[in-house]
Amino acid sequence: MRTMAAVITAGLMAAAAGQALASGGGGGGMGMAPSMSAPAYDPAADYATGVSALKAGQYRDASRALKRVTGAVPSNAEAWRLLGEAFAGDNDWKGSRKAYEHAVKLSPDDVGAHAGLGTALARLKDPKAQGELDWLNAKAQACAGACADAPALKAAADQVQGAISGAEAPKPSAQRDEPMIFAGAAAGDAAYSTAVRLINQHRYDAALASLRDAQAVFGPHPDILTYQGYAWRKKGDWDRAETYYRQALAIAPNHRGANEYYGELKVERGDLAGAKLMLARLETACAYGCAEAEELRAWIDHRGDPQQR
Structure with a gap:
């Protein structure tokens, strides 16, 4: 080649x-x-707008931009996950659950997507939240603290457990452990x-x-x-x-x-x-x-x- x-x-x-x-x-x-470099219609521009709005705590602006991204590129798991975060920041737990469901379907091993879905389900008093917590705990047990995802798995499990227990949810931009965003x-x-x-x-x-x-x-x-x-x-x-x-x-x-x-x-x-x-x-x-x-x-x-x- x-x-x-x-x-x-x-x-x-x-x-x-x-x-x-x-x-x-x-x-x-x-x-x-x-x-x-960018195409004629650039969903990456709306993605950047959504990320900036998330960082600023402007969750409705973020969700508007990210909905355009998921509409243009519906197979992009990262955009769905960020949309879930934007809805969560605005306490729109139904919208958050739906977005995270898309993210998990597209990226089944994404720890952040499972954490977000579990949190949204818990806020909606949906017993399926326990299933997401069980998934995270199983991953953490298999990891045994030795894999690169160990800190993220612990933080995700704690987040979902807190939501199930009724603890106040931190805003998404404050809990993010992904500096590249x-x-x-x-x-x-x-x-x-x-x-x-x-x-x-x-x-x-x-x-x-x-x-x-x-x-x-x-x-x-x-x-x-x-x-x-x-x-x-x-x-x-x-x-x-x-x-x-x-x-x-x-x-x-x-x-x-x-x-x-x-x-x-x-x-x-x-x-x-x-x-x-x-x-x-x-x-x-x-x-x-x-x-x-x-x-x-x-x-x-x-x-x-x-x-x-």
Whole structure:
């Protein structure tokens, strides 16, 4: 597979001098830092508005912005989770429960989503809150205080237990243990750059962790989503990879990297008709040709066999 020769923008180069983007990335902004590239409609902008409003305790403003994000990208778990927090801050526990239910469905292992759902259920006097507490306690017991999530699991279990016991709920911005949410664009670009380097080193688990940090800052940015799909695809989870490609293309239908990668995934699955459809989209987006279209065409011609490309 080729290595993309595009260079990250000057601001990102300062954080990652000389690093090339992962193969197949290409256009649609993937040659730029996330803070400097955006699609025509940018749910990441509404995400940033929602985060700023959350930080300021303006929960209704936050929920309005984040509802637009979830409407545009309904498969984005992080946006649903933050929407749950915004509703909780405004004491709208029904809205919070619904948002957190979406987040848990989309990201079943998300500790914060389970904590938020358990808290919302407890405030609504719903006995299902105990199920969320049991889930958190089981995770903590399996962790035995030795895993990276140990502090978060304890804090989450204490939060849900307090809600079940009727303790006053702290406001979401005060209880947050995720500094990347409010870290700012420079930190987000640095996390993205780190993820790119890790992908080039085939360290996909570590790359996904850095991409989660970048997404915490930027929200559903198509470049980040595309690389999340790429990393999951390389880990062999094709279904999960597809969800990220679809999110990226819902935001930016002409995103060259997402179209190429999604087409490659279709080749790997034996869906040549689907891959040719992605190629046709690339050829439309690249009126004068582009590397992404040529790479996908080679995948289709040789059925994804790297020895023949």
